[in-house]
Amino acid sequence: MVQAPPDSALKSVATALEILELVVMSPGELGVSEIAAQLGVAKGGVHRHLQTLVSRGYLWQNPQTSRYRAGIQCHLLGRMAAESVTLLSAAEQPMRQLRDSFGLTVTLATPRGSKVLIIERLFGTMPLEIGVRPGSEFELHATSQGKVFLAFGKSTLWKSLEGRKLAAPTDHAITNLTVLAQQCEKIQSQGWAMAAEESAIGINAISAPVFDAKGSCIAALTLVASIQNLPRKPAKNMVLGLQEAAKAVSAQLGFRA
Incomplete structure (x- = not known):
């Protein structure tokens, strides 16, 4: 029997999705402090999720400003979803x-x-x-x-x-x-x-x-x-x-x- 993930794991996934949605739907790039303030989440937790999303290509970090925007993986998935x-x-x-x-x-x-x-x-x-x-x-x-x-x-x-x-x-x-x-x-x-x-x-x-x-x-x-x-x-x-x-x-x- 497959066990359900603990509440902490589900909460972590939900937070990552909220961060992704917030950044992708923003008209401009967002910084860690802005994201944390808007979601009411600690900056340390936000930063860890951001790094994971960047490593998977869902977000991109501007090396000049250290701020974040949608990555190529988001664009690819969005195009594939629209076509389907x-x-x-x-x-x-x-x-x-x-x-x-x-x-x-x-x-x-x-x-x-x-x-x-x-x-x-x-x-x-x-x-x-x-x-x-x-x-x-x-x-x-x-x-x-x-x-x-x-x-x-x-x-x-x-x-x-x-x-x-x-x-x-x-x-x-x-x-x-x-x-x-x-x-x-x-x-x-x-x-x-x-x-x-x-x-x-x-x-x-x-x-x-x-x-x-x-x-x-x-x-x-x-x-x-x-x-x-x-x-x-x-x-x-x-x-x-x-x-x-x-x-x-x-x-x-x-x-x-």
């Missing part, structure tokens, strides 16, 4: 948890020109399933995903709508740019979008933005259901659950709010 995390892999678990929590269909979409592209879908557990196929494209202005992209995405998306007549899939779709812009301002404020019966009669959807490490809105996570199961005034816990799932995907992609 794709949007689909980052979204897999949050999408599944969201589906299991509310029983509704969950989709993941990205902007594609002046359209919304569905790239992933998990069917809900309700007797009536909403069949949104991956690869399907929808209008920006008539979907909750598209409104998320218009509210949080690149300004070029707005330009793709200007100067043309906006299609009206249903009578509920917004085809006036001024009204749409006003709605997107509200979406920016509340952090989520809805498109009740705008793409299809009887269907509602709510979406939240997904951000990458650079802070760009690259995707929208969405709950889709009949208007009966997802009413025009969605339950607060459903909206919060959607937002938390979107934040979890963003965090996997390296986004820090």
